[in-house]
Amino acid sequence: MDYVPTNKFILWGHHFTSVAGAAPIVGPAIAVIWGWLPAFLWVTVGTVFFAGMHDFGALWASVRNKGLSIGALSARYIGKRGANLFLVVIFLLMLMVIAAFAVVIKNLLISTPAAVIPTWGAIGVALLVGLAVYRLRWPLVPVTIVGVVALYALIVLGNAVPVVIPESFLGMSPATFWIIVLFVYGAMASLLPVWVLLQPRDYINGVQLFVGLILLFGSVLTGVLFAANKPDIVAPAFNTNLPDGTPSLVPLLFVTIACGAISGFHGMVSSGTSSKQLDKEKDSRFVGYFGAVGEGMLSLGTILAVIGGFKTAADWQSVYKAFGEGGVEAFVQGGGALMENGLGLPASLSATVLATMAVLFAATTMDTGMRLLRFVVQEIGQTVGTKITKFPATLVVVAVGIGLTFSQGLGGEGGLRIWPLFGTTNQLMASLTLSIIAVMLIRKRRNPLPALIPLTIVFVLSFWAAISQLLDFTKPGQADWLLFSLDVIIIVASVWVAIEAVLAMRRAKLAPPEPDDEDAKIVAVREEL
Known part of the structure; x- marks a missing residue:
């Protein structure tokens, strides 16, 4: 069901769209409030030297250990005490992802009804692509072309026939209806064999979304070179007129932009689903590193859209009037204006293309996240000595996810209840994943600096950002004791795992060098002969 040797191009599509959810759009679209230059530098430097190493390294580490997840690898390379705490951080992180992304997708389906048909029609296209590639054995290139054309035809159809859910549908509001449908779909995707839906859906979405990025970047180039009204960067390079309540650039920039620079969630995808589908180890660089580059390009496209898609600086400032403003809506609005100006596409169609991109990115991350959280629930069961099969584990995931999402109302307000902790938790998770990679490199007597730096x-x-948030959660009149308590748990768990990782690195340095797998095989063959 999960272990399926896969063509590296198909696997790259699955990996790219799984890691590139709404976060590489939301994060940069919010972070430009400090100015476009800090966001631009963190995305470019972070993608090349941080995210590429992290994603590629996590994929390699898992493949070298029979496809084990990062949580299981932590027990092997850091120790059981650290691993148990690591699982707590992973569980909270995955719960934040599936609950928050359900809310993000729901909001987009309601605000952009033209995206409804292409969003759900993509599932049918994915099922046919999986059937054509794995059962009928048709060539990949023509299947890809037909699949992408079908998806864009659905976008045109959706723009012509928007689907608006009535205020009361089956006794539910539109928000409640879409959230329940999303969790039901995510549960089904989690249980089906990976080649049936998850993998072909992510692949064909990845190609289609890459085409969308080409359109976005192309609209900027053609707008600059040929358009009568050339787009201008209306946002400041460094914003010195920050709204009241905006936190300091350091360290908050580096957790506001997580996906698109470096993200701990990627390590879960690399070791959770992608490693189990890798055909050969050499493909890990293409899948892991290029997947990170694809997400970095999405973040750059977002930055371009939200700093050059507004006509005047006053228009830009009217959107960024407080920290946290902007987000997906600013991306869709600004990117749509750039595509209309540069490529001549109608504004409504441009907005539909970008809104569909955002929904499909978020949806592919949500269904992969539910599958990964199922793995985590099963690993927790193993830790406490109980075997949990896939069906009960999936029920636990759905129950906890829906419970959190509806905890503050049937509109899904609870889905963002613990989201303020995502940035710091996600980045702490990334550093802990890098610590496992560093231990493995030290044990093999390879240079660990690309991971250690x-x-x-x-x-x-x-960690600095987590402490800052902890203080914010105790401010008089703004105290949030739930977030405070969870933040304390995450900080304590992360520090404990970090200490265990340092001790593991020291043990690895003193222990005899660990031979590479190929070297061990050669030695075994020689001994047998």
């Missing part, structure tokens, strides 16, 4: 920087900045 980003590990140190990310851990210090994310």
Whole structure:
């Protein structure tokens, strides 16, 4: 069901769209409030030197250990005490992802009804692609072309026939209806064999979304070179007129932009689903590193859209009037204006293309996240000595996810209840994943600096941000004791795992060098002969 050797191009599509959810759009679209230059530098430097190493390294580490997840690898390379705490951080992180993304997708389906048909029609296209590739054995290239054309035809159809759910549908509001449908779909995707839906859906979405990025970047180039009304960067490089209540750039920039620079969630995808589908180890660089590059390009496209898609600086400032403003809506609005100006596409169609991109990115991350959280529930069961099969584990995931999402009302307000902790938790998770990679490199007597340098920087900045948030959660009149308690748990768990990781690195340095797998095989063959 989960272990399916896969063509590297198909697997790259699955990996890229699984890691590139709404976060590489939301994060940069919010972070430009400090100015476009800090966001631009963190995305580019973070993608090349941090995210690429992290994603590629996590994929390699899992493949070298029979496809084990990062949680299971932590027990092997850091120790059982650290691993148990690691699982707590992973569980909270995955819960934040599936609950928050359900809310993000629901909001987009309601605000952009033209995206409804392409969003759900993509499932049918994915099922046919999986059937054509794995059962009928048709060539990949023509199947890809037909699949992408079908998806864009659905976008045109959706723009012509928007679907609006009435205020009361089957006794539910539109928000309640879409959230329940999303969790039911996510549960089904989690249980089906990976080649049936998850993998072909992510692949064909990845190609289609890459086409969308080409359109976005192309609209900027053609707008600059040929359009009568050339787009201008209306946002400041460094914003010195920050709204009241805006936190300091350091360290908050580095946790506001997580996906698109470096993200701990990627390590879960690399070791949770992608490693189990890798055909051969050499493909890990293409899938892991290029997947991170694809997400970095999405973040750059977002930055371009939200700094050049507004006509005047006053228009930009009217959107960024407080920290946290902007987000997906600013991306859709600004990107639509760029595509209309540069490519001549109608504004409504441009907005539909970008809104569909955002929904499909978020949906592919949500269904992968539910599958990964199922793995985590099963691993927790193993830790406490109980075997949990896939069906009960999936029920637990759905129950906890829906419970959190509806905890503050049937509109799904609870889905964002613990989301403020995502940035710091996600980055702490990334540093802990890098610590496992560093231990493995030290044990093999390879240079660990490509892992240790980003590990140190990310851990210090994310820990600093976590402490800052902890103080904010206790401010008089703004105290939030639930977030305070969860933040304390995450901080304690992360520090404990970090200490265990340092001790593991020291043991690895003193222990005899661990031979590479191929070297071990050669030795075994020689001994047998």
